[in-house]
Amino acid sequence: MAKYQQLIAQIQQQISAELWLPGEKLPSLREQVTLSGMSLMTVMHAYQVLESQGWIQSRPQSGYYVAPRAEFLSQPASHQKVQLTESxxxxxxxxxxxxxxxxxxxxxxxxxxxxxELFPQRQLMRSLSAVSHSLKPADALNNLPPGNEALRKTLAQRYALQGIQVSPDEIVITNGAMEALNLSMQAVTEPGDYVAIENPCFYGALQVIERLQLKAVAIATDPQHGIDLDELARALERWPIKACWMMTNQQNPVGCTLTRDKKQQLVALLEQHQVSLIEDDVYSELYFGGDKPLPAKAFEKQSSVLHCSSFSKNLVAGFRVGWVAAGKHAQRIQRLQLMSTLSTSAPMQLALANYLGTRSYDSHLxxxxxxxxxxxxxxxxxxxxxxxxxxxxxxxxxxxxxxxxxxxxxxxxxxxxxxxxxxxxxxxxxxxxxxxxxxxxxxxxxxxxxxxxxxxxxxxxxxxxxxxxxxxxxxxx
Structure with missing residues (x-):
C-alpha cells in the first residue's frame, strides 16, 4: 500500500472511531507531515483524496475539517404523490x-x-450615505420600473458570468423577492387557475396562492432528489396547470439542490406543456463547495422561466431589493408593479449599485x-x-x-x-x-x-x- 493510502486509511479509521468529529479541524498539512513523517506532497495527496471522497472539507484560509455525515431523509410513508388543494x-x-x-x-x-451581523453593514451604510448626499430629484423618476439602470446592468453581467444571456431590459427591480414572485404569478395566471408547487414548499408560495385565489397542485418533493418529475408530468396531463413555482437551489425548507440534468429535464417538460416556471432562487449564492449551481433559467429555450431573487438572504435584508429576470413578461410585470407598489426605493437601489461597483460583494459572499x-x-x-x-x-x-x-x-x-x-x-x-x-x-x-x-x-x-x-x-x- 502506498504511503498516501496508508494515511488515508488511518484518518478514515480515526473519523470512524470519532477521534475527529464532524465539523472539527484536522491537523494542518505541515502538522500532519510532522505527525506522520511523510512528505508534504504525500500528505497533500491524501487530503485531496479524502476530500474527493467526502470524508473531509477544505475551507479557504482556514484548513481541513471533518465533513458532516450525510443523513438524508425520505418522504413520509403516508405522503401523497400529488395533492390538489382547491382553496x-x-x-x-x-x-x-x-x-x-x-x-x-x-x-x-x-x-x-x-x-x-454576517452582513457588511458598515460598507452598505457608506454606500447609502454616499448616494444620499448626491441624490437628485430626477433619481426618483430614473428608478421607476424597471429600476435602476446601473443595478440592472450589474445583475445582467452576473448572469453572463454563469453563461446566461439576460438583457438588462428583461430585469425588473422589485421590493424584495416576494414582490418579484407575487408579480410573476400575477403575470401568468388568473384567479381559479391551477399552479404546481413542491410539497413541502416555501410558505410564501402558499400565501401567494391564497391571496390570488389559485388552486394548488402539490407535487411530492424528496429531501435528497427534489421534485418528482414523473408525478409532475402526470399532473400536467391531468390538470390545465398555468404555472409552476419552484426552488431549484437550496430548497426551503428541505435544502436540496436539483442536479443540472434534472433542471434541464424540468424546463423541457414545462416548455413542452407551455407552462411558465417561476423560479425562486434566493439562496443560490449560499452554496458550499467550489461551483455556484446554475438556475433552471440557464436551460430555457422559449423564455419560459421567470427567475426571481434578491439581496435579502446574502447581503442586506432591510433594503428590500430583489429582482425578476422576466424575459417576455417584463413589460407586463412593470405595469403590475406601477399599479401596486409603484417602484422600489430609489436610495436603496442606488446604494446597492454603488456597493456592487466596489467589487466587495464576492469577497463578502x-x-x-x-x-x-x-x-x-x-x-x-x-x-x-x-x-x-x-x-x-x-x-x-x-x-x-x-x-x-x-x-x-x-x-x-x-x-x-x-x-x-x-x-x-x-x-x-x-x-x-x-x-x-x-x-x-x-x-x-x-x-x-x-x-x-x-x-x-x-x-x-x-x-x-x-x-x-x-x-x-x-x-x-
Missing amino acids: VDINGFIFDVLQACRDPKIVPFGSAFPDP RKLRQALEQRKNQARLSLKRHLPLGAKINDSQGGYFLWIELPAQINTTELYYRALQHKISIAPGKMFSSGEQYANYFRFNSAWEWNATQEAAAEKLGKLIAEMLQGQTGWPQ
Whole structure:
C-alpha cells in the first residue's frame, strides 16, 4: 500500500472511531507531515483524496475539517404523490409564527433570515450615505420600473458570468423577492387557475396562492432528489396547470439542490406543456463547495422561466431589493408593479449599485458561505447531542436551514407552542404544506452564532420533545 493510502486509511479509521468529529479541524498539512513523517506532497495527496471522497472539507484560509455525515431523509410513508388543494388557507398561522420571531428575547431558530451581523453593514451604510448626499430629484423618476439602470446592468453581467444571456431590459427591480414572485404569478395566471408547487414548499408560495385565489397542485418533493418529475408530468396531463413555482437551489425548507440534468429535464417538460416556471432562487449564492449551481433559467429555450431573487438572504435584508429576470413578461410585470407598489426605493437601489461597483460583494459572499457552513455544522452536532433517538436531520450542502424529522407521534405545531413559552421559536411543518403530512417535521435556522444561549435552547428543545414522547399533556394545541 502506498504511503498516501496508508494515511488515508488511518484518518478514515480515526473519523470512524470519532477521534475527529464532524465539523472539527484536522491537523494542518505541515502538522500532519510532522505527525506522520511523510512528505508534504504525500500528505497533500491524501487530503485531496479524502476530500474527493467526502470524508473531509477544505475551507479557504482556514484548513481541513471533518465533513458532516450525510443523513438524508425520505418522504413520509403516508405522503401523497400529488395533492390538489382547491382553496389554500394558511396565511394567519404563518403570520403568527413570523411575528413571534420579532421578539428580541426569542432564540430565533424559526426565523427565515440569517444573522444580520454576517452582513457588511458598515460598507452598505457608506454606500447609502454616499448616494444620499448626491441624490437628485430626477433619481426618483430614473428608478421607476424597471429600476435602476446601473443595478440592472450589474445583475445582467452576473448572469453572463454563469453563461446566461439576460438583457438588462428583461430585469425588473422589485421590493424584495416576494414582490418579484407575487408579480410573476400575477403575470401568468388568473384567479381559479391551477399552479404546481413542491410539497413541502416555501410558505410564501402558499400565501401567494391564497391571496390570488389559485388552486394548488402539490407535487411530492424528496429531501435528497427534489421534485418528482414523473408525478409532475402526470399532473400536467391531468390538470390545465398555468404555472409552476419552484426552488431549484437550496430548497426551503428541505435544502436540496436539483442536479443540472434534472433542471434541464424540468424546463423541457414545462416548455413542452407551455407552462411558465417561476423560479425562486434566493439562496443560490449560499452554496458550499467550489461551483455556484446554475438556475433552471440557464436551460430555457422559449423564455419560459421567470427567475426571481434578491439581496435579502446574502447581503442586506432591510433594503428590500430583489429582482425578476422576466424575459417576455417584463413589460407586463412593470405595469403590475406601477399599479401596486409603484417602484422600489430609489436610495436603496442606488446604494446597492454603488456597493456592487466596489467589487466587495464576492469577497463578502465567500466569507458568508464559510461562516454559514461552520455554524450549520455546529448546530447539527448540537442537535445530534440533544434530540431524542429517532430524530433525523436532513443533510444539504448549502444554505442555513436544517429540515428535521421527529418521531411520528410528535406534532411540531404543539412543540412550537411549548418552545415559545421558553422563548424559543421553530418553524413547524404545518407552515410548508396545505396538508398534514409534515406534522412531525420542523425547519431549524442555523445561521446564528452558536453560543451558550443557542446551546441551552437546543438542549431545552430536546427536553421538550422527550416530554412529549412520554405522553405529557395540558399544553396548547
